[in-house]
Amino acid sequence: xxxxxxxxAGDRRALARALxxxxxxxxxADEIIAEVYPHTGHGIVVGVTGAPGVGKSTLVDKLAxxxxxxxxxxxxxxxxxxxxxxxxxxxxxxxxxxxxxxEVFMRSLASRGHxxxxxxxxxxxxxxxxxxxxxxxxxxxxxxxxxxxDVMGFADTTIVVVVPGLGDDVQAFKAGILEIxxxxxxxxxxxxxxxxTMRELRQxxxxxxxxxxxxxxxxxxxxxxxxxxxxxxxxxxHSEVRLSDPEQSARRVQEAERLVRDALADQLVQRVxxxxxxxxxxxxxxxxxxxxxxxxxxxxxxxxxxxx
Amino acid sequence: xxxxxxxxAGDRRALARALxxxxxxxxxADEIIAEVYPHTGHGIVVGVTGAPGVGKSTLVDKLAxxxxxxxxxxxxxxxxxxxxxxxxxxxxxxxxxxxxxxEVFMRSLASRGHxxxxxxxxxxxxxxxxxxxxxxxxxxxxxxxxxxxDVMGFADTTIVVVVPGLGDDVQAFKAGILEIxxxxxxxxxxxxxxxxTMRELRQxxxxxxxxxxxxxxxxxxxxxxxxxxxxxxxxxxHSEVRLSDPEQSARRVQEAERLVRDALADQLVQRVxxxxxxxxxxxxxxxxxxxxxxxxxxxxxxxxxxxx
Numbered sequence: 371x372x373x374x375x376x377x378x379a380g381d382r383r384a385l386a387r388a389l390x391x392x393x394x395x396x397x398x399a400d401e402i403i404a405e406v407y408p409h410t411g412h413g414i415v416v417g418v419t420g421a422p423g424v425g426k427s428t429l430v431d432k433l434a435x436x437x438x439x440x441x442x443x444x445x446x447x448x449x450x451x452x453x454x455x456x457x458x459x460x461x462x463x464x465x466x467x468x469x470x471x472x473e474v475f476m477r478s479l480a481s482r483g484h485x486x487x488x489x490x491x492x493x494x495x496x497x498x499x500x501x502x503x504x505x506x507x508x509x510x511x512x513x514x515x516x517x518x519x520d521v522m523g524f525a526d527t528t529i530v531v532v533v534p535g536l537g538d539d540v541q542a543f544k545a546g547i548l549e550i551x552x553x554x555x556x557x558x559x560x561x562x563x564x565x566x567t568m569r570e571l572r573q574x575x576x577x578x579x580x581x582x583x584x585x586x587x588x589x590x591x592x593x594x595x596x597x598x599x600x601x602x603x604x605x606x607x608h609s610e611v612r613l614s615d616p617e618q619s620a621r622r623v624q625e626a627e628r629l630v631r632d633a634l635a636d637q638l639v640q641r642v643x644x645x646x647x648x649x650x651x652x653x654x655x656x657x658x659x660x661x662x663x664x665x666x667x668x669x670x671x672x673x674x675x676x677x678x
Numbered sequence: 679x680x681x682x683x684x685x686x687a688g689d690r691r692a693l694a695r696a697l698x699x700x701x702x703x704x705x706x707a708d709e710i711i712a713e714v715y716p717h718t719g720h721g722i723v724v725g726v727t728g729a730p731g732v733g734k735s736t737l738v739d740k741l742a743x744x745x746x747x748x749x750x751x752x753x754x755x756x757x758x759x760x761x762x763x764x765x766x767x768x769x770x771x772x773x774x775x776x777x778x779x780x781e782v783f784m785r786s787l788a789s790r791g792h793x794x795x796x797x798x799x800x801x802x803x804x805x806x807x808x809x810x811x812x813x814x815x816x817x818x819x820x821x822x823x824x825x826x827x828d829v830m831g832f833a834d835t836t837i838v839v840v841v842p843g844l845g846d847d848v849q850a851f852k853a854g855i856l857e858i859x860x861x862x863x864x865x866x867x868x869x870x871x872x873x874x875t876m877r878e879l880r881q882x883x884x885x886x887x888x889x890x891x892x893x894x895x896x897x898x899x900x901x902x903x904x905x906x907x908x909x910x911x912x913x914x915x916h917s918e919v920r921l922s923d924p925e926q927s928a929r930r931v932q933e934a935e936r937l938v939r940d941a942l943a944d945q946l947v948q949r950v951x952x953x954x955x956x957x958x959x960x961x962x963x964x965x966x967x968x969x970x971x972x973x974x975x976x977x978x979x980x981x982x983x984x985x986x
Contacts, residue, residue: 631951635946
C-alpha cells in the first residue's frame with residue numbers, strides 16, 4: 371500500500387514517517403501530499419500563540435482533553451522554531467502527552483534550518499493529520515514574531531494567551547499580535563492584576579475596527595482546568611461564524627494560491643538548480659555572486675535562460 | 679540618473695524610495711539591486727534580538743551613538759513583524775532617532791503581509807544601505823521566534839539581549855536562541871538577580887560545543903549609557919575573528935546560494951503565474967485546489983508543463 375493510502379487507512383507509523391518527510395525532505399513528500407490532499411480541509415485548526423511562560427502547552431493539553439471528551443479526534447502540532455539549533459527542544463512536551471498517547475496524536479514540527487521551512491511544512495503537516503482522520507488540530511507555537519503570525523495564518527481560529535501584568539509589554543503586544551486573535555485567554559487568572567489585564571485587552575479590542583466576530587476575552591487557570599470548557603465553546607462558536615461568513619470561500623482560494631505558489635517555487639527552482647549542477651556551473655555562479663562579480667538577479671536570469 | 683546610481687552617489691531620497699520598493703514591490707526593485715550589488719558586502723551587520731521589553735531599541739540607539747563617535751557610518755534597520763497588521767508600529771522608534779536623523783539612517787522594515795516577505799526584503803535592505811555607504815548596520819527585531827532566527831541569519835554578529843530574572847523562561851530561552859548569539863547582553867543590570875542571570879547564561883554557554891569564538895556575557899544599563907563601549911568592543915573583536923575564520927568564504931557562498939535561490943523562485947513563479955493568468959486558467963486552477971478537486975503538487979506541475 372502507498373504511504374498516502376496507509377495514512378488514510380489510519381496507519382499511525384505511516385503518519386509519523388510522512389511527517390518526518392514533510393519536515394526534512396519536502397520534495398520526497400510531494401507524492402504523499404498529492405494522494406491525501408482530496409481528503410483534507412475538514413474540521414477545525416486551532417492556533418494557540420503567546421509569549422514563553424504564559425502556559426500555552428498546558429492550555430493545549432487541557433483543550434485536547436476537553437475536545438476528546440466531546441468526541442473529537444484530536445491532533446497536536448507543536449511548531450518549534452528553535453529546533454534547527456537544538457534538534458528537538460520539545461521532547462518534554464512529547465513526554466507530557468504520553469498519558470493519552472493512543473488517543474491524541476502529538477508531534478512537534480521543526481524547520482530543520484530551511485529558510486521559511488516551517489511555513490512550507492506546517493500546512494502539509496495539517497493535511498496529513500486531517501487525512502489520518504483528525505478533525506480538531508491544535509497548533510501551538512513559541513513566541514510572537516512574524517513566523518508565528520505566518521503559522522497562525524494556517525489556523526481557522528487563533529487563540530492568543532497572555533498572563534496578568536503585561537505592564538510595559540502592553541504596547542508591544544498591542545502593536546504585534548492583537549489583530550490576529552479570534553479568542554483571547556488571560557491565563558493564570560488567579561494572579562494579581564488579572565481583572566485589569568482583561569479590561570485593558572477589551573479596551574484595545576474595542577478600539578479596533580468593528581468585525582462580524584467580536585473576539586472574547588476569557589479568564590483561565592489551565593493548570594487547574596478552570597475556564598477550559600468556555601474556551602472550547604468559544605472555539606466552536608467562532609467556527610460556526612466563520613463557516614457562515616461569505617468571505618470563507620475567498621479565504622480558501624487565497625490559501626490555495628499560497629499552496630500552489632509554494633509548490634511552483636519548489637519544483638521550478640529544484641529543476642533549474644539540478645540542471646545547473648549537472649552542467650557543472652552552479653558552484654561557479656555562486657562563487658561569482660559571493661565575490662560580488664555577479665548580482666543574484668542577473669545570476670538567476672542567466673540560469674533559467676540557459677535552461678530553456 | 680538611475681535610482682541605483684543615485685543611491686551610490688549618496689542620495690538619501692533615492693535610498694528611501696528604493697527601500698519602499700524592496701518592501702512592497704520586490705520585482706520592481708530587481709534592477710536597483712542588480713545595479714548596487716557589486717558595491718555591497720563590506721562593513722559589519724550587527725543583529726540585536728531579544729524578547730519585548732528587554733530594551734533592544736535603547737541599546738541599538740546607544741550603540742549607534744557609540745559607533746558614530748568612532749567614525750563609523752551607521753544605519754539602523756528595525757525589522758518589524760507586526761506591521762502587516764498595524765501598518766507601522768515603529769513610528770515611535772523613528773521619532774526617537776530624529777535627534778541624529780541626519781547622521782544615522784533609520785528605517786523600519788515590514789513584511790506587508792507576504793509570507794516570508796521579511797526574509798526576502800532584509801538582505802536587500804542591507805545591500806541598499808551598504809551601497810549608500812553605511813558600514814555599520816544595526817538590525818533590530820522583535821521577539822525570538824523563527825523569523826527572528828531567519829533575520830539574524832543575515833547578521834555578521836548577533837547580540838542576544840536579556841534582562842535579569844529569566845525565571846521560568848530560562849528553559850524556553852535555552853532551547854531557543856542560545857546558539858545564534860555571538861554576544862549576550864544582560865541589560866538593566868542594576869535589577870536584582872543580574873549576577874545570577876549572567877552566571878546561568880555563562881553556564882549554559884559552557885555546556886555547548888567548543889567554538890573558536892566563545893560568546894561573552896556582558897552587563898549593561900543601556901538607558902544610562904553603561905556598558906555600551908564594552909559591547910562595541912566585543913562587536914569589533916568578533917568581526918576580526920570572523921574575518922580570519924577559514925569558514926568565512928564558505929559562509930559567503932551559502933549566503934549567495936540563498937540569494938540566487940530566492941531570485942530564481944521570484945522570477946520563475948512570476949513567469950508561470952503571469953502566463954496562466956494571460957491564458958485565463960489561473961483562477962480555475964485555484965478554485966479546483968480550494969475545493970480539493972486538485973492537489974497543489976499536481977496543479978503546479980500542470981502549470982509549468984503547459985508553459986513549456
